Amino acid sequence: MTGSPPVLSVDGLTKRYPGVTALDGMSFEVRAHEVVGLIGENGAGKSTLLKSLVGLVTPDAGTIRVRGEAVRLRGVAHAGSVGIGMVFQEQSLVPNLTVAENILLGAERSAVRGGVYRWRTMTALAQEQLDKIGSTIDPRARTDTLTFAQRQMVEVAKVLTIEERIASEPVVLLDEPTSVLERDEIATLFAQIERLRKRASVVFVSHRLDEVLEVSDRVYVLRNGRVVAEVDPATVDATDLHHLLIGRESGGSHYHDEAQHDCDGAPVRLRVEKLSTGGCRDVSFDIRAGEVLGVAGVQGSGREDVCRALFGAIRASGGRVTLDDRPFRLGSPRAAVRSGVGYVPSERRTDGIVPPMSVAENLSMAHVGEVCAGPVLQARRERGLVEQWVRRLGIKTPSPQTPIGTLSGGNQQKVVLARWMIDDDLRLLILDHPTRGLDVGAKSDVYALIRDLAAAGCAVLLLSDTLEETIALSHRVVVMKDGEVVTTVETPKGAKPDPVVILEEMV
Amino acid sequence: MSTDTAPEVQPAASSPVDGPSRVRRELVRFMPLLILGVLLVLLSLRNPDLLTQRSLLTMADSAAPLMVLAVGITVVILCGGIDLSIGALASFASVLTALWVPTMSSAVVVPVVLVCALAGVVQGWIHIAARVPSFIVTLGGMSLWTGLALAFSGASTIAVTDLGALRWAFTRVGGWPSAILVALGLVAVLGAVLRFTPFGRWVSSIGHAEPAARLAGLPVSGVKIAAFGISGACAGLAGVLLVARTFSGAPTLGDSLLLPAVAAVIVGGTAITGGHGGLFRTVVGALIVVLLRVGLSLIGVDAGFEPIFYGLLIIIAVTVTIDRSKVAVLK
Numbered sequence: 001m002t003g004s005p006p007v008l009s010v011d012g013l014t015k016r017y018p019g020v021t022a023l024d025g026m027s028f029e030v031r032a033h034e035v036v037g038l039i040g041e042n043g044a045g046k047s048t049l050l051k052s053l054v055g056l057v058t059p060d061a062g063t064i065r066v067r068g069e070a071v072r073l074r075g076v077a078h079a080g081s082v083g084i085g086m087v088f089q090e091q092s093l094v095p096n097l098t099v100a101e102n103i104l105l106g107a108e109r110s111a112v113r114g115g116v117y118r119w120r121t122m123t124a125l126a127q128e129q130l131d132k133i134g135s136t137i138d139p140r141a142r143t144d145t146l147t148f149a150q151r152q153m154v155e156v157a158k159v160l161t162i163e164e165r166i167a168s169e170p171v172v173l174l175d176e177p178t179s180v181l182e183r184d185e186i187a188t189l190f191a192q193i194e195r196l197r198k199r200a201s202v203v204f205v206s207h208r209l210d211e212v213l214e215v216s217d218r219v220y221v222l223r224n225g226r227v228v229a230e231v232d233p234a235t236v237d238a239t240d241l242h243h244l245l246i247g248r249e250s251g252g253s254h255y256h257d258e259a260q261h262d263c264d265g266a267p268v269r270l271r272v273e274k275l276s277t278g279g280c281r282d283v284s285f286d287i288r289a290g291e292v293l294g295v296a297g298v299q300g301s302g303r304e305d306v307c308r309a310l311f312g313a314i315r316a317s318g319g320r321v322t323l324d325d326r327p328f329r330l331g332s333p334r335a336a337v338r339s340g341v342g343y344v345p346s347e348r349r350t351d352g353i354v355p356p357m358s359v360a361e362n363l364s365m366a367h368v369g370e371v372c373a374g375p376v377l378q379a380r381r382e383r384g385l386v387e388q389w390v391r392r393l394g395i396k397t398p399s400p401q402t403p404i405g406t407l408s409g410g411n412q413q414k415v416v417l418a419r420w421m422i423d424d425d426l427r428l429l430i431l432d433h434p435t436r437g438l439d440v441g442a443k444s445d446v447y448a449l450i451r452d453l454a455a456a457g458c459a460v461l462l463l464s465d466t467l468e469e470t471i472a473l474s475h476r477v478v479v480m481k482d483g484e485v486v487t488t489v490e491t492p493k494g495a496k497p498d499p500v501v502i503l504e505e506m507v
Numbered sequence: 508m509s510t511d512t513a514p515e516v517q518p519a520a521s522s523p524v525d526g527p528s529r530v531r532r533e534l535v536r537f538m539p540l541l542i543l544g545v546l547l548v549l550l551s552l553r554n555p556d557l558l559t560q561r562s563l564l565t566m567a568d569s570a571a572p573l574m575v576l577a578v579g580i581t582v583v584i585l586c587g588g589i590d591l592s593i594g595a596l597a598s599f600a601s602v603l604t605a606l607w608v609p610t611m612s613s614a615v616v617v618p619v620v621l622v623c624a625l626a627g628v629v630q631g632w633i634h635i636a637a638r639v640p641s642f643i644v645t646l647g648g649m650s651l652w653t654g655l656a657l658a659f660s661g662a663s664t665i666a667v668t669d670l671g672a673l674r675w676a677f678t679r680v681g682g683w684p685s686a687i688l689v690a691l692g693l694v695a696v697l698g699a700v701l702r703f704t705p706f707g708r709w710v711s712s713i714g715h716a717e718p719a720a721r722l723a724g725l726p727v728s729g730v731k732i733a734a735f736g737i738s739g740a741c742a743g744l745a746g747v748l749l750v751a752r753t754f755s756g757a758p759t760l761g762d763s764l765l766l767p768a769v770a771a772v773i774v775g776g777t778a779i780t781g782g783h784g785g786l787f788r789t790v791v792g793a794l795i796v797v798l799l800r801v802g803l804s805l806i807g808v809d810a811g812f813e814p815i816f817y818g819l820l821i822i823i824a825v826t827v828t829i830d831r832s833k834v835a836v837l838k
C-alpha cells in the first residue's frame with residue numbers, strides 16, 4: 001500500500017490533563033477501504049483519541065492528517081466536512097424527531113426551502129442514506145420507537161451524509177458499537193461493516209478482543225496513551241494479544257508483594273447475598289477483615305454497580321448485606337460512612353475532591369467530628385491531624401491550606417485516602433479505580449497504602465483499571481460478566497495466577 | 508505499562524483550578540471594596556454633606572432590610588441554589604407582623620421569623636424530595652406567599668398603631684440606628700456559624716462539588732433544607748424591619764427588594780454557581796447597591812428607573828463572577 005497517502009494518519013498525538021496524560025504520542029494510520037481495530041484497557045486513551053479525531057478535544061501536540069493534509073479540527077461539523085464521522089457509543093440522535101430529521105439534522109440541504117421543512121424531499125433524501133446501508137427502517141418513524149440496534153444503523157446512515165459533502169470517501173469511527181447489542185444484532189453490524197468498507201474506511205474500537213479480530217484488517221493495541229503494537233489478526237495468537245493488552249510492570253516490588261498480609265482465619269467482615277441493581281443480578285461474596293477482594297470484569301460487567309450500591313451511591317433493588325454479622329442497610333452514602341464504610345470514587349476531580357477547597361478541608365471532610373469540640377471546629381487540632389497525615393503519607397503540598405485542585409493527581413488521591421484512614425473504626429474501604437490517571441510512582445504509593453490498610457484489619461473491595469493490578473493487590477478476585485459473578489479465583493502471595501486465566505473468564 | 512515512566516504532570520501555575528483564573532478570582536475578591544471606595548469618593552465630591560456621620564448612618568439604616576434579605580439568600584446561593592421567594596416572603600411577614608402586633612406586642616418578631624423559616628424549610632424540602640430546581644420551587648413560592656399576604660391583609664395596607672412594640676427596630680443605641688445593629692448582629696452570628704462550625708464547609712463543599720460532598724457522606728439534603736430555612740427566617744426578619752420603617756404591613760411591601768438583594772450578593776462577589784463567596788462580601792455588595800441608589804437620586808435620576816439599573820447590574824456582575832466550568836449547558 002504505497003503511493004497514495006493514507007486516508008487518515010495520526011502522528012505523535014498528545015493530550016495532557018492536570019495529573020493525567022491521556023494521549024502520549026499516539027501514532028497510527030488508516031488506509032482506503034480498510035477496517036482498523038483499536039483495542040486497549042480502560043484508560044488506554046481510546047476515548048480521548050476518538051474525541052480528538054472529531055474535534056471535541058484539542059490535542060496539545062501532534063498532527064492529524066486527512067489524505068496527507070494536516071487539519072486542526074474544530075468540532076463534529078468541521079470533522080464531517082473533511083470526511084471524518086463518528087458513531088457515538090452514547091447515541092447522539094434526538095429521540096423525539098423522526099429518523100429522516102435526525103439523518104439530515106444540520107445537513108438539510110434541499111429539504112429546507114425558505115426556512116421551512118419540505119417533508120417529501122426530506123424523506124426521500126433520508127431514504128437515499130438508508131438505502132446505502134440496505135436498511136429497511138422507515139424514515140418517517142419517530143426515533144424513540146426504534147431499538148438500540150436500529151438507532152445505531154440510523155447513526156451509520158447519518159454519518160454517511162458526509163459523502164455528499166466531500167469529494168472523496170469518508171472515515172467512519174465506531175466507538176464500542178457492540179457494547180449493548182445482542183448476538184444476532186452484532187452479526188448484522190458486522191455484515192454492515194463489510195458493506196461499509198466498499199465506500200469508506202472504518203475504525204472499530206472495542207474492548208472485546210474476539211470481535212476486533214473478526215472484523216479488522218489490522219489491529220492497533222493501545223496502552224497508556226500510545227500504540228504499543230500493530231498486529232495482523234490472521235496470524236496473532238490470542239494469548240500474545242492478552243499479554244500486549246495487559247502489559248508488564250517493572251518487577252514485583254512495584255506492588256509491594258512482600259507486604260501482602262495473611263488474612264486466613266480472620267472473621268468475615270462483609271457478607272453480600274444476592275445483591276441486585278440496574279446493572280447486576282444476584283451478586284454474592286464475602287470479605288474477611290484484613291482481606292483485599294478484587295472484582296474483575298470488562299465494561300458492562302456490572303462491577304461498578306456492585307461497589308456503588310454497597311456505598312449507597314446508587315439504588316439496590318434487592319439483596320442482603322451484613323457488616324460484622326450485623327444487618328447493613330443499603331441507603332445513602334451518609335449512612336454508609338456512619339457505619340464505618342469509606343469510598344474512593346473513580347472520577348477523582350468531580351466526585352472525589354472539592355478542588356477549590358484546602359487540603360485540610362478535603363482531608364477532614366468525611367470525619368469532621370474528629371476535629372470538632374461540640375459543634376465548633378478546632379483549628380489547631382485540625383492542623384495537627386492534617387500535618388500528621390501529610391507527613392505519614394508523604395503528601396506533597398505547600399501547606400495544608402493550599403487548594404487541593406492545584407496538587408498533582410497522586411497527591412490528591414492520597415488526601416482522599418487519608419480522608420477515610422483518619423477514622424480509627426474504618427471497617428470497609430471501597431476503592432473504585434483508585435489509581436486511575438496516576439503516574440507510576442504515585443500508583444506504587446497508593447499500593448503501599450492499600451497494603452497498610454489491610455494489614456491493620458480493614459476490609460478492602462478493589463476495582464481497578466488493569467487486571468495485573470487487581471491480581472497483585474488482592475487475596476481473592478471475583479470475576480464478573482454481564483452482571484453476574486462467574487467465578488472466584490484465589491490470588492495468594494507467591495502464587496499469583498496468570499492474568500490471562502482471569503481475562504478468559506471476563507470476555 | 509512497560510518500564511516507561513510517565514512524567515509526573517504538575518499543572519503549571521497558570522492552569523485553571525476548576526473555576527475562574529487566579530487573576531479573575533483576585534479581582535472578584537477586591538473589586539467590590541474598590542468599587543465601594545470609588546463610589547464614596549465620587550458621591551462626596553458631588554455632595555460633600557454625604558460623608559458626615561449622620562448621613563452615612565441614615566443611609567446604613569435604610570440598608571438594613573436589604574442587608575438582612577441579602578445575607579439570607581447568600582447561604583442558599585453558596586449551596587448552588589436560588590431563592591426567588593424572599594421578597595414575597597418579606598411582604599407576607601410584614602402583613603403578619605402588622606396583624607399580630609396588637610396581641611403580641613414586641614414578641615411578634617419570634618413567631619413571624621419562625622413562620623417564615625418554616626416556609627423556607629418547606630420550599631427546601633420540596634426542592635430536595637421532589638427533585639425540582641430551587642428556581643422553580645421558589646418562583647412558585649413567590650406567588651404563593653404573595654397570595655397569602657393578599658388574603659390575610661384583605662389586599663390592603665394595615666397600619667401599626669402600637670409604635671412601642673417595634674421601637675427596638677427604629678431607635679438608636681449609642682448613636683447607631685438599631686436596625687443596622689440588628690443586621691450586623693445577624694451577619695456576625697451567621698458568619699460565626701459558617702466560619703467556626705462544619706456547616707459553613709458543608710455549604711461551600713456542596714456549592715463547589717455536590718457529587719464529591721455526597722460521596723464523602725456529608726448531609727447534603729439537610730444542609731440545603733437548612734439553607735432555605737435560614738433564607739426564609741431572614742426574609743421574616745426583614746419583613747419586621749420593614750414594618751418598623753413604615754409603621755404598616757402591606758402585601759407588596761418587600762417585593763421590590765428581591766432584585767436589589769440578589770444584586771447585592773452578586774456584586775459582592777459571590778458566584779451564582781455556588782461555592783465561591785461569603786457573607787462579608789454580601790455586606791459590601793449591599794452597601795454598594797445602597798450607595799448607587801443614593802447616587803442615582805443625587806444626579807437626578809427618578810426612582811422609577813431603578814429597576815433598569817438593577818437588571819443591568821445583575822447581568823454585568825454575573826458575567827464577571829460566574830464559574831463557567833460548572834455550566835455545561837447554558838439554559
